[in-house]
Amino acid sequence: MSGEAENPGEIRPGGRTARTRESVCRSTLQVLAESGYAELTVERVAERSGVHKSTIYRRWGGIDGLVVDALAFAVDDDWEPDLSGNVEANLMEFARMALASFADPVYGPTHTAVVAAAFQSDRAVDAVHRFFADRFGRTSTIITRAIENGELPKNTDPEAVIRALMAPIYFRLFISRQSVTDVDLEQAVQAALAAAMAGVFENQERR
Amino acid sequence: MSGEAENPGEIRPGGRTARTRESVCRSTLQVLAESGYAELTVERVAERSGVHKSTIYRRWGGIDGLVVDALAFAVDDDWEPDLSGNVEANLMEFARMALASFADPVYGPTHTAVVAAAFQSDRAVDAVHRFFADRFGRTSTIITRAIENGELPKNTDPEAVIRALMAPIYFRLFISRQSVTDVDLEQAVQAALAAAMAGVFENQERR
DNA sequence: TGCGTAATGCGACGGAGGTTGCGTTTGTCC
DNA sequence: GGACAAACGCAACCTCCGTCGCATTACGCA
Numbered sequence: 001m002s003g004e005a006e007n008p009g010e011i012r013p014g015g016r017t018a019r020t021r022e023s024v025c026r027s028t029l030q031v032l033a034e035s036g037y038a039e040l041t042v043e044r045v046a047e048r049s050g051v052h053k054s055t056i057y058r059r060w061g062g063i064d065g066l067v068v069d070a071l072a073f074a075v076d077d078d079w080e081p082d083l084s085g086n087v088e089a090n091l092m093e094f095a096r097m098a099l100a101s102f103a104d105p106v107y108g109p110t111h112t113a114v115v116a117a118a119f120q121s122d123r124a125v126d127a128v129h130r131f132f133a134d135r136f137g138r139t140s141t142i143i144t145r146a147i148e149n150g151e152l153p154k155n156t157d158p159e160a161v162i163r164a165l166m167a168p169i170y171f172r173l174f175i176s177r178q179s180v181t182d183v184d185l186e187q188a189v190q191a192a193l194a195a196a197m198a199g200v201f202e203n204q205e206r207r
Numbered sequence: 208m209s210g211e212a213e214n215p216g217e218i219r220p221g222g223r224t225a226r227t228r229e230s231v232c233r234s235t236l237q238v239l240a241e242s243g244y245a246e247l248t249v250e251r252v253a254e255r256s257g258v259h260k261s262t263i264y265r266r267w268g269g270i271d272g273l274v275v276d277a278l279a280f281a282v283d284d285d286w287e288p289d290l291s292g293n294v295e296a297n298l299m300e301f302a303r304m305a306l307a308s309f310a311d312p313v314y315g316p317t318h319t320a321v322v323a324a325a326f327q328s329d330r331a332v333d334a335v336h337r338f339f340a341d342r343f344g345r346t347s348t349i350i351t352r353a354i355e356n357g358e359l360p361k362n363t364d365p366e367a368v369i370r371a372l373m374a375p376i377y378f379r380l381f382i383s384r385q386s387v388t389d390v391d392l393e394q395a396v397q398a399a400l401a402a403a404m405a406g407v408f409e410n411q412e413r414r
Numbered sequence: 415t416g417c418g419t420a421a422t423g424c425g426a427c428g429g430a431g432g433t434t435g436c437g438t439t440t441g442t443c444c
Numbered sequence: 445g446g447a448c449a450a451a452c453g454c455a456a457c458c459t460c461c462g463t464c465g466c467a468t469t470a471c472g473c474a
Contacts, residue, residue, distance in 0.1 A: 016470060017421065038327040043460075052423050057462065059421085115382060116326040119319070120245040125384050132383045163383070164375060164398055170382045171374035175322060176339045177332050191371055191402035198401035200394060223440060224451065250431075259453050264432065266451085 023049040024056060025073035028066045033106045037113035042066070064121035067113045071127060074110055081139050087146035088193060091165055094139060095185045099169060115174055136162055143196075152196050160201040164192040230256040231263060232280035235273045240313045244320035249273070271328035274320045278334060281317055288346050294353035295400060298372060301346060302392045306376060322381055343369055350403075359403050367408035371399040 027049035031040050040063060046053040060066050082093050102108040114131070117124035140158035147156055168188045172178045195201060234256035238247050247270060253260040267273050289300050309315040321338070324331035347365035354363055375395045379385045402408060 020422075041461080053461095054424080054463080055422055062462085112326070116323070118384060119323040119326070119381075128382070128384055160394065163378065167374040167378035167382075168371060171370065171377050174326075175335070175374075175377045175381060176370070177325060177335055187367065187407060190405075190407040191398070194402040194405035194407055195398035198397075198405075200397040200401055227452080248431080260431090261433080261454080262452055269432085 020049075020051050020055065021059075021069075021073075024051050024060070024066070025070045028070040029074055029106050029110060032067075032070070032109040032113055036109055037067070037116050040067070040113065061123075062121075064117045064124050067110070067117045068123055068127040071110050071114050071131070074107060075131075079138065081142050083142065083145055086149075087142065087151045088189060090142045090145075091189045091192065092185065094142065095165060095169065095189055096182075098166065099180055099185060102173060112174070153199050153202055155203040156196055156199075157201045157203050161192055161196045164195060164201070165189060227256075227258050227262065228266075228276070228280075231258050231267070231273070232277045235277040236281055236313050236317060239274075239277070239316040239320055243316055244274070244323050247274070247320065268330075269328075271324045271331050274317070274324045275330055275334040278317050278321050278338070281314060282338075286345065288349050290349065290352055293356075294349065294358045295396060297349045297352075298396045298399065299392065301349065302372060302376065302396055303389075305373065306387055306392060309380060319381070360406050360409055362410040363403055363406075364408045364410050368399055368403045371402060371408070372396060 024045060027045045028040070030048065031044055042056050042063060043053055045051075045066060046056055056066070060069060081090065083090055085093070102111065114124055114127055118128045136159045139162050143152065143156060143158035143161050146152045147154060152161075165188055168184070168191070169180055172180045172184065231252060234252045235247070237255065238251055249263050249270060250260055252258075252273060253263055263273070267276060288297065290297055292300070309318065321331055321334055325335045343366045346369050350359065350363060350365035350368050353359045354361060359368075372395055375391065375398070376387055379387045379391065
């Protein structure tokens with residue numbers, strides 16, 4: 001039940017293996033887009049992809065593995081934040097982008113599925129960790145740039161600001177289950193900036 | 208599959224019905240405390256409670272119904288926030304209390320289960336709505352008191368402040384899956400207060 | 415081109431989840 | 445206390461999830 005092929009003597013990343021992975025991942029994304037995580041089942045992916053059920057269980061170990069790999073398959077690797085404005089504008093742009101990504105018919109359900117799967121699967125938790133480490137890493141340039149420009153205090157922890165910005169959005173989306181309006185985004189940006197400028201996120205010994 | 212007894216002509220809240228509900232809810236809480244939401248299954252609750260499987264399916268409709276009712280069964284109805292200090296102290300006290308509740312061996316897993324169930328069940332979503340409406344309602348007195356004392360701007364939206372305080376905590380617990388330290392709590396309190404004092408949460412037309 | 419083996423296909427199986435019909439118990443009301 | 449109906453117990457049943465052993469395919473390499 002822990003899964004992921006037992007790292008056999010040899011690995012064959014060759015043609016067929018790559019084809020089945022692509023087919024399975026595409027089908028997973030399709031099912032997620034159409035019906036959501038609750039309806040996602042291995043057999044359904046097997047049917048649609050033309051890959052046999054047992055193959056999926058062997059290579060991916062279960063639904064959680066499918067979701068994790070589908071996210072890795074769908075993620076955009078070369079994304080960078082827009083730095084053309086001041087901090088506020090750049091953060092607002094990023095917040096809008098993040099919210100829009102959840103509305104995307106493919107990426108939205110997929111990201112949601114990973115968050116949901118993390119409640120039951122350690123592998124999904126790892127995937128979530130990697131995801132946010134990546135997100136925080138990329139977006140931190142918005143903050144470091146702002147520090148250079150004197151818009152924010154020196155020693156401001158970039159990750160803390162981004163987290164303060166994203167937390168209310170994720171909270172409404174996945175916890176309290178309220179709708180997220182543009183006003184909410186503005187409020188989140190203003191709140192994060194106000195706290196940052198007040199020095200709340202200055203590095204003391206935060207890791 | 209939608210569940211909840213079809214509202215028959217008559218309802219009997221009498222002795223036996225109440226007993227079975229108590230037994231089932233207690234068993235649900237026990238299983239959640241011991242094994243968590245991932246291991247929670249109707250049959251296991253049926254075994255432990257001595258109530259038959261079919262009865263549970265009929266009255267509760269499924270696992271989501273069990274979780275929702277168990278939360279309602281376990282919730283402390285007469286809780287009120289501590290108002291003995293200034294805003295900062297009161298908020299910090301509340302934040303500590305909230306975090307501690309997640310560490311509680313019974314209440315923690317139960318609340319987590321409801322949040323998890325909300326990813327798949329509309330009934331769980333309703334329960335989450337009710338829960339936060341209640342939480343926001345009770346804790347808003349901390350903010351209104353602070354406004355009266357001149358610690359926060361007039362027209363500050365209490366719910367917005369509480370949400371700004373709670374969001375980072377929930378985010379770390381359930382989304383990014385990072386540990387929550389006392390330093391994080393302080394940072395959350397400071398950030399929410401800084402934003403509130405800067406007027407970010409002043410009522411314009413926020414519902 | 416041919417060999418060895420990883421990767422996949424295939425079907426069958428055990429088991430758990432969930433539903434249904436029917437008989438029995440137990441509130442509730444007269 | 446007796447009758448009616450709701451709530452429950454019981455057992456059978458069906459579907460679906462996940463696993464396993466074995467046959468087949470097609471990479472990788474000589």
